[in-house]
Amino acid sequence: MTKNNENQTILPEPTIRRLPWYLSYVRMLDNLHVEYVSSTQISKELNVQSSQIAKDLSFLNIRGKTRIGYEVHRLACELEDFLGFNHQHDAVVIGTGSLGTALMQDRGLEHYGLNIVAGFDVRSEVIGQSVGGVPVYAIDELAAWQREHGVSIAILTVPVERAQETADLAIASGMTALWNFTPYRIRVPEDVVIANTSIYAHLAIIYNRMGMS
Amino acid sequence: MTKNNENQTILPEPTIRRLPWYLSYVRMLDNLHVEYVSSTQISKELNVQSSQIAKDLSFLNIRGKTRIGYEVHRLACELEDFLGFNHQHDAVVIGTGSLGTALMQDRGLEHYGLNIVAGFDVRSEVIGQSVGGVPVYAIDELAAWQREHGVSIAILTVPVERAQETADLAIASGMTALWNFTPYRIRVPEDVVIANTSIYAHLAIIYNRMGMS
Numbered sequence: 001m002t003k004n005n006e007n008q009t010i011l012p013e014p015t016i017r018r019l020p021w022y023l024s025y026v027r028m029l030d031n032l033h034v035e036y037v038s039s040t041q042i043s044k045e046l047n048v049q050s051s052q053i054a055k056d057l058s059f060l061n062i063r064g065k066t067r068i069g070y071e072v073h074r075l076a077c078e079l080e081d082f083l084g085f086n087h088q089h090d091a092v093v094i095g096t097g098s099l100g101t102a103l104m105q106d107r108g109l110e111h112y113g114l115n116i117v118a119g120f121d122v123r124s125e126v127i128g129q130s131v132g133g134v135p136v137y138a139i140d141e142l143a144a145w146q147r148e149h150g151v152s153i154a155i156l157t158v159p160v161e162r163a164q165e166t167a168d169l170a171i172a173s174g175m176t177a178l179w180n181f182t183p184y185r186i187r188v189p190e191d192v193v194i195a196n197t198s199i200y201a202h203l204a205i206i207y208n209r210m211g212m213s
Numbered sequence: 214m215t216k217n218n219e220n221q222t223i224l225p226e227p228t229i230r231r232l233p234w235y236l237s238y239v240r241m242l243d244n245l246h247v248e249y250v251s252s253t254q255i256s257k258e259l260n261v262q263s264s265q266i267a268k269d270l271s272f273l274n275i276r277g278k279t280r281i282g283y284e285v286h287r288l289a290c291e292l293e294d295f296l297g298f299n300h301q302h303d304a305v306v307i308g309t310g311s312l313g314t315a316l317m318q319d320r321g322l323e324h325y326g327l328n329i330v331a332g333f334d335v336r337s338e339v340i341g342q343s344v345g346g347v348p349v350y351a352i353d354e355l356a357a358w359q360r361e362h363g364v365s366i367a368i369l370t371v372p373v374e375r376a377q378e379t380a381d382l383a384i385a386s387g388m389t390a391l392w393n394f395t396p397y398r399i400r401v402p403e404d405v406v407i408a409n410t411s412i413y414a415h416l417a418i419i420y421n422r423m424g425m426s
Contacts, residue, residue, distance in 0.1 A: 011421055017414045021398040024373045031374065046398040084420030085413075102315025112413045113420065153419065160237045161244065177419050185234040185259040193422040195415040200298075200325045201230045202408040206366065206390050207297030207326065208224055209406040 023079040029072045038069030085113045090151045093119045095158035105132035143173040155179045236292040251282030301328045303364045308371030309334045318345035356386035366390045
């Protein structure tokens with residue numbers, strides 16, 4: 001299997017969710033100059049069955065050695081590469097309110113391959129300003145801007161009542177992947193990628209589990 | 214079924230994840246002064262099967278009327294109440310880096326019942342400062358501070374390599390619910406509530422689905 005073929009594999013979502021756990025763990029081991037790690041060790045540390053770990057890692061271009069396990073540094077690099085964290089992917093933020101500007105200023109995202117190059121908003125007081133060095137444009141300019149810059153990823157941090165119309169506009173402007181931070185369940189055409197980060201649903205889970213809602 | 218009994222029900226996680234979608238939709242309808250909504254309408258709008266919606270809403274203290282559906286305003290209130298979004302829950306942020314300070318400044322969380330009352334950090338240059346009106350203390354003070362204030366929810370926005378030790382410290386200091394924003398798979402005792410908001414896993418899903426990782 002070549003690297004490109006691998007990268008084009010549509011992985012099951014649960015696998016993609018676990019791979020970053022393995023990555024953070026092996027990065028830590030790598031920082032501690034640990035040389036090898038077995039799926040049994042990863043299993044103990046992360047509370048995931050070791051057969052599952054072996055299966056998840058089988059998508060990668062790396063093999064563990066019998067009784068020794070995986071080479072830590074190589075496993076970290078392969079995971080980063082496979083997850084796309086060591087390439088830069090340009091993105092825009094639509095909705096430069098508190099969450100939007102937070103993401104524009106969060107240098108952490110760069111370590112995961114996300115490079116926010118522009119913000120868009122409807123409010124005249126922020127248009128023409130910049131946030132963390134990233135310029136903010138009028139939302140009306142999105143289509144023209146996209147034609148010029150070819151960016152495909154839009155991060156939606158608009159008020160919830162604007163979620164669907166903004167998504168429609170982003171898609172009409174040529175965006176092909178939406179990262180939706182609003183609690184709204186946005187409908188998109190089949191060829192558009194969408195990831196929902198439902199921060200507020202997680203709060204509801206915490207409240208419910210605490211029995212204090 | 215009384216309200217209290219309902220609220221103490223441990224709901225299936227998929228149900229809790231869907232309820233905020235229904236809430237954002239019916240809140241929007243309520244703003245448009247729509248009076249009734251059926252599960253069929255919600256189904257069409259949100260792309261969830263209407264039998265599933267009826268089942269999810271059966272946990273709530275509300276019943277739809279045949280042929281008319283649910284009273285929009287009451288459904289919105291019941292959902293907010295049930296999800297715990299209309300009570301204030303105090304929380305602390307541990308790790309006041311870019312993501313931590315963003316959450317401390319995000320007024321949006323208040324609308325979902327989360328009230329951040331303190332930040333904790335290890336860096337002397339931020340200790341004693343305040344962020345969005347919220348004071349930042351030394352992490353060493355957490356246990357004493359918790360005994361005095363009795364807050365149970367800790368939001369973890371520390372660097373990934375500090376995730377587990379910080380979680381252990383938070384729990385030892387009396388926190389009983391952790392909202393983990395690090396990509397680390399934290400282990401906690403059974404009686405501690407944990408919610409993982411894996412922002413970076415979502416990025417990996419976007420890259421993979423775009424075939425551009």
